[in-house]
Amino acid sequence: MKTSAVFSNAVATIGGGFRRETTSISLFSRNTLSLLPRNKLKKLQHQLCFNFPNTTTTINSTSNAHTIGMDSPRSTPSDTIDINWDTIGFGLVQTDYMYTMKCSLGESFSKGELVPFGNINISPCAGVLNYGQGLFEGLKAYRTKDDSILLFRPRENASRMINGAERMCMPSPSIDQFVQAVKKTVLANEKWIPPPGKGSLYIRPLLIGSGSVLGLAPALEYTFLIYVSPVGNYFNKGLSPINLIIETEMHRATPGGTGGVKTIGNYAAVLKAQGVAKAKGYTDVLYLDSVHKKYLEEVSSCNIFIVKVEERRIIVDELLNADEVFCTGTAVGVSSVDSVTYLGKRVIYGRDGADLVSEQLCSALTGLQMGLVEDKMSWIVKLK
Ligand code: COI
Numbered sequence: 001m002k003t004s005a006v007f008s009n010a011v012a013t014i015g016g017g018f019r020r021e022t023t024s025i026s027l028f029s030r031n032t033l034s035l036l037p038r039n040k041l042k043k044l045q046h047q048l049c050f051n052f053p054n055t056t057t058t059i060n061s062t063s064n065a066h067t068i069g070m071d072s073p074r075s076t077p078s079d080t081i082d083i084n085w086d087t088i089g090f091g092l093v094q095t096d097y098m099y100t101m102k103c104s105l106g107e108s109f110s111k112g113e114l115v116p117f118g119n120i121n122i123s124p125c126a127g128v129l130n131y132g133q134g135l136f137e138g139l140k141a142y143r144t145k146d147d148s149i150l151l152f153r154p155r156e157n158a159s160r161m162i163n164g165a166e167r168m169c170m171p172s173p174s175i176d177q178f179v180q181a182v183k184k185t186v187l188a189n190e191k192w193i194p195p196p197g198k199g200s201l202y203i204r205p206l207l208i209g210s211g212s213v214l215g216l217a218p219a220l221e222y223t224f225l226i227y228v229s230p231v232g233n234y235f236n237k238g239l240s241p242i243n244l245i246i247e248t249e250m251h252r253a254t255p256g257g258t259g260g261v262k263t264i265g266n267y268a269a270v271l272k273a274q275g276v277a278k279a280k281g282y283t284d285v286l287y288l289d290s291v292h293k294k295y296l297e298e299v300s301s302c303n304i305f306i307v308k309v310e311e312r313r314i315i316v317d318e319l320l321n322a323d324e325v326f327c328t329g330t331a332v333g334v335s336s337v338d339s340v341t342y343l344g345k346r347v348i349y350g351r352d353g354a355d356l357v358s359e360q361l362c363s364a365l366t367g368l369q370m371g372l373v374e375d376k377m378s379w380i381v382k383l384k
Helices: 006-016 038-043 127-131 154-167 175-188 271-279 357-369
Strands: 024-029 032-037 059-061 081-083 097-104 112-116 134-136 139-143 149-152 200-209 221-231 242-247 284-288 296-299 303-308 324-329 333-342 345-348 380-382
Touching: 097 175, 112 175, 127 200, 134 154, 149 175, 149 357, 154 175, 154 200, 175 200, 175 221, 242 271, 242 324, 271 284, 303 357, 324 357, 333 357
Parallel strands: 242 284, 242 333
Antiparallel strands: 024 032, 024 303, 059 081, 097 112, 097 221, 134 200, 139 149, 139 200, 149 380, 200 221, 284 296, 296 303, 303 324, 324 333, 333 345
């Protein structure tokens, strides 16, 4: 049931570097706890935060991806694309290239290639289609003001995929293979990386059982695939605080289940609760643990942090008394929570002009990701 995502690990690592002080703030992400003293947070205040509205995006690429040699293609920013970066949200914008690499069960991945972005050919009997044998990852590439391209902790995504692959009985690319493939895919699609401050290139690595398998068993062939899409804000209302409802019947993770790995089925399982919540006007759903039905787990698409002044497991009643609540995720970024509704009772988190931890974290993280502050942790990978 430990489901910490890479992004929350980043937050936990920041906090974990400091000792607890009386003025410290406890950040709880499901079962993960870390400390971030307020004075340290204050130092991180003066960096940039993204801000863009989220509406339909129209794209018109002038490139022709179908006639290019695939060894190391590379788009340049001067290749023109017609895209309104101010209105881009979180939807698929097709780019030029994707990366693909195959291997058989019991063997290791060895050589992958860039191919034009497009549909893949797969047996109706594939393991991923029939039995959900698949994992995904998510990370982002950012363009800086001096036109460098930065990745945020890609090796952490690679190692999370390796852990997940072990649980799902799949071979996985090595950390170096994963990172090299990400770099190649990003550079090949470089022109699709939004300008600084306008968003990022979302990178979606997939690992799937692509071989056919009728009886329940691991597939005999696996495909590692990476596609990318420029994105802006995840939630519809830009960076406005979100409204969550706590789900009391359906659970996202169970003991011994696959909640701790990023398998595709975990996400289909939340669609029902998410759909009901959205129809009622909530932004997303917060899940409770499936055993005690009172400990906070996570939101459908991201982690949750609550700001309290004590260090211990947090039950739902305490959430309702928290000083501040926010969510994090690769796709979502850092999103402040405006309200949580539980059993019909709505709690709104006051702002009162106070310094919000979420804003300071957002500034600190985007400052790092955009190359605006010094990376003392060696988390940033510079592509060019
Ligand atoms: C993530 O950001 O970690 C996600 O898994 C997002 C995805 C559900 C869109």
